[in-house]
Amino acid sequence: MLDQIHLLAAVTVLGVLEQAYFFLQVIYARRAYGISPPKTSGPPEFERVFRAQVNSSEYFPIFLAILWQAGLFFHQGLAAALGVLYLCARYCYFMGYKASSSERLIPIYISSGVLWVLVAASALGILRFFLSHYVGLNIL
Amino acid sequence: MLDQIHLLAAVTVLGVLEQAYFFLQVIYARRAYGISPPKTSGPPEFERVFRAQVNSSEYFPIFLAILWQAGLFFHQGLAAALGVLYLCARYCYFMGYKASSSERLIPIYISSGVLWVLVAASALGILRFFLSHYVGLNIL
Amino acid sequence: MLDQIHLLAAVTVLGVLEQAYFFLQVIYARRAYGISPPKTSGPPEFERVFRAQVNSSEYFPIFLAILWQAGLFFHQGLAAALGVLYLCARYCYFMGYKASSSERLIPIYISSGVLWVLVAASALGILRFFLSHYVGLNIL
Numbered sequence: 001m002l003d004q005i006h007l008l009a010a011v012t013v014l015g016v017l018e019q020a021y022f023f024l025q026v027i028y029a030r031r032a033y034g035i036s037p038p039k040t041s042g043p044p045e046f047e048r049v050f051r052a053q054v055n056s057s058e059y060f061p062i063f064l065a066i067l068w069q070a071g072l073f074f075h076q077g078l079a080a081a082l083g084v085l086y087l088c089a090r091y092c093y094f095m096g097y098k099a100s101s102s103e104r105l106i107p108i109y110i111s112s113g114v115l116w117v118l119v120a121a122s123a124l125g126i127l128r129f130f131l132s133h134y135v136g137l138n139i140l
Numbered sequence: 141m142l143d144q145i146h147l148l149a150a151v152t153v154l155g156v157l158e159q160a161y162f163f164l165q166v167i168y169a170r171r172a173y174g175i176s177p178p179k180t181s182g183p184p185e186f187e188r189v190f191r192a193q194v195n196s197s198e199y200f201p202i203f204l205a206i207l208w209q210a211g212l213f214f215h216q217g218l219a220a221a222l223g224v225l226y227l228c229a230r231y232c233y234f235m236g237y238k239a240s241s242s243e244r245l246i247p248i249y250i251s252s253g254v255l256w257v258l259v260a261a262s263a264l265g266i267l268r269f270f271l272s273h274y275v276g277l278n279i280l
Numbered sequence: 281m282l283d284q285i286h287l288l289a290a291v292t293v294l295g296v297l298e299q300a301y302f303f304l305q306v307i308y309a310r311r312a313y314g315i316s317p318p319k320t321s322g323p324p325e326f327e328r329v330f331r332a333q334v335n336s337s338e339y340f341p342i343f344l345a346i347l348w349q350a351g352l353f354f355h356q357g358l359a360a361a362l363g364v365l366y367l368c369a370r371y372c373y374f375m376g377y378k379a380s381s382s383e384r385l386i387p388i389y390i391s392s393g394v395l396w397v398l399v400a401a402s403a404l405g406i407l408r409f410f411l412s413h414y415v416g417l418n419i420l
Contacts, residue, residue, distance in 0.1 A: 001141065001281065002352065006409050009349045013402050016346050020399075037381055038324065038331035044178065051178035054338075058194075061201040061341040066156050069149045072142065101177055119160075122153050129146050141281065184318065191318035198334075201341040206296050209289045212282065241317055259300075262293050269286050 007080035008071040011087070012064060018087050019060055022053045022094055052097040052104065056090055059111075066118045073125030079118065086114040147220035148211040151227070152204060158227050159200055162193045162234055192237035192244065196230055199251075206258045213265030219258065226254040287360035288351040291367070292344060298367050299340055302333045302374055332377035332384065336370055339391075346398045353405030359398065366394040 002009075029035075029049040035042040040050055063086060071079035089111035096103030131137040142149075169175075169189040175182040180190055203226060211219035229251035236243030271277040282289075309315075309329040315322040320330055343366060351359035369391035376383030411417040 001284075002409055003413060004141075005352070006406060006413065009353060009402070010406050010410075012345050012349055013399065013406060016342050016399060019342050020395075037384075038327040038377075040331070047178040051180070057338040058197040061204065062156050062159050064341065064345055065152050065204055069152055072145070073149060097178075104177075115160075119153065119156060122149070122156075126146060126150050126153060129142055130150075133143060133146065144281075187318040191320070198337040201337075201344065202296050202299050205292050205344055209292055212285070213289060237318075244317075255300075259293065259296060262289070266286060266290050266293060269282055270290075273283060273286065 004076060005068075005071065007076050008068055008083070011067060011080045011083035014084070015060065015064065015087055018090060019057065022056050025049055025094070025098070026053045048097050048101060052094045056094060059090075059115075063115065063118075066115060066122055069122035070118045070125065073129055074121040075125075079121065082114050082118055082121075086111055086118075089114060144216060145208075145211065147216050148208055148223070151207060151220045151223035154224070155200065155204065155227055158230060159197065162196050165234070165238070166190055166193045188237050188241060192234045196234060199230075199255075203255065203258075206255060206262055209262035210258045210265065213269055214261040215265075219261065222254050222258055222261075226251055226258075229254060284356060285348075285351065287356050288348055288363070291347060291360045291363035294364070295340065295344065295367055298370060299337065302336050305329055305374070305378070306333045328377050328381060332374045336374060339370075339395075343395065343398075346395060346402055349402035350398045350405065353409055354401040355405075359401065362394050362398055362401075366391055366398075369394060 026049055029046050030037070033042050033046040035046055041047065063083075067079055067083045067086075070082070089107045093104050093107035093111060096105075096107050128139050131139060166189055169186050170177070173182050173186040175186055181187065203223075207219055207223045207226075210222070229247050233244050233247035233251060236245075236247050268279050271279060306329055309326050310317070313322050313326040315326055321327065343363075347359055347363045347366075350362070369387045373384050373387035373391060376385075376387050408419050411419060
């Protein structure tokens with residue numbers, strides 16, 4: 001069973017490490033701008049880092065959910081490759097947003113695009129399984 | 141293996157699409173009320189849409205976690221049906237909250253109720269497995 | 281298959297119950313301090329409870345992702361035991377943060393430490409699988 005998920009598992013652990021990096025960036029920004037918890041507002045430089053982390057955290061379960069469906073029902077290698085691409089785009093998004101609000105835009109479009117490809121792969125893979133399982137129709 | 145999870149996978153993809161819809165609603169609300177990131181405060185009309193998305197995002201991993209345990213350990217079809225019901229209640233919650241704070245209440249009670257049924261199904265299914273696996277006691 | 285994940289499933293359900301408890305605490309705090317949704321700012325006593333819940337929600341998918349990889353690729357029993365430890369540390373974090381900002385620190389260090397052990401176990405387990413699967417090298 002593990003050989004059907006080991007690439008997905010590796011990308012998942014990479015994703016967790018990236019999230020950990022984003023959390024650390026917020027801690028550093030809190031220290032740099034003197035914003036103690038539970039406060040979350042401050043100068044735009046702090047708020048951009050904070051929002052970049054929050055946005056990445058909100059997308060993380062969505063990313064994992066769709067990565068695994070695409071890997072299980074469509075193709076593990078392709079899903080894992082797209083997953084790595086997504087994590088790279090997220091990193092660029094975080095670094096771009098840290099610099100300025102506008103610099104987050106291109107990476108967020110790329111990361112959203114990758115997610116839509118994963119959604120399409122998942123939907124196609126699940127549809128193929130349904131057709132094969134309930135109708136007996138095998139499409140490639 | 142996939143026949144034990146294909147309904148859960150389909151509900152998961154539906155849930156991801158719903159989350160994407162909620163994110164788009166926040167983008168539209170940001171444009172409509174002129175609230176540029178990283179700002180998250182503004183008129184109540186904007187803040188309700190924003191909070192509806194944040195709340196749905198916070199519940200999404202909880203929903204997925206319990207959907208899959210209920211489906212794996214209790215009954216896949218029942219879990220998937222409850223999952224679709226949850227997603228419908230979430231949609232009503234979002235649309236209700238967008239209209240007014242009080243209109244979010246009934247759908248949030250329904251969606252919470254569905255989650256508790258999924259928690260109960262998961263707990264029962266896992267308990268049944270523990271009894272069978274460790275004590276050799278088969279219930280039902 | 282279920283015997284390889286039943287402990288992870290049990291810890292997952294416990295985690296969901298803990299998240300439900302944290303959500304209820306925010307509802308009680310909203311009533312106690314008269315902070316109606318969509319508002320999220322108020323006296324520090326309210327904001328600490330609110331932030332404790334938000335932080336726990338952000339970490340929840342990370343925790344589940346790494347718990348399952350560690351359980352599947354390293355050792356289910358060890359991962360589940362660390363998972364229970366994490367949930368205990370999160371409870372102490374929440375209660376500490378509710379009391380004062382400084383009382384959240386020791387439990388958050390413990391919970392982060394547990395997560396890093398789970399990350400290390402996952403990475404080692406996945407690496408061992410890769411070596412065995414692609415190179416034919418069996419370690420331990």
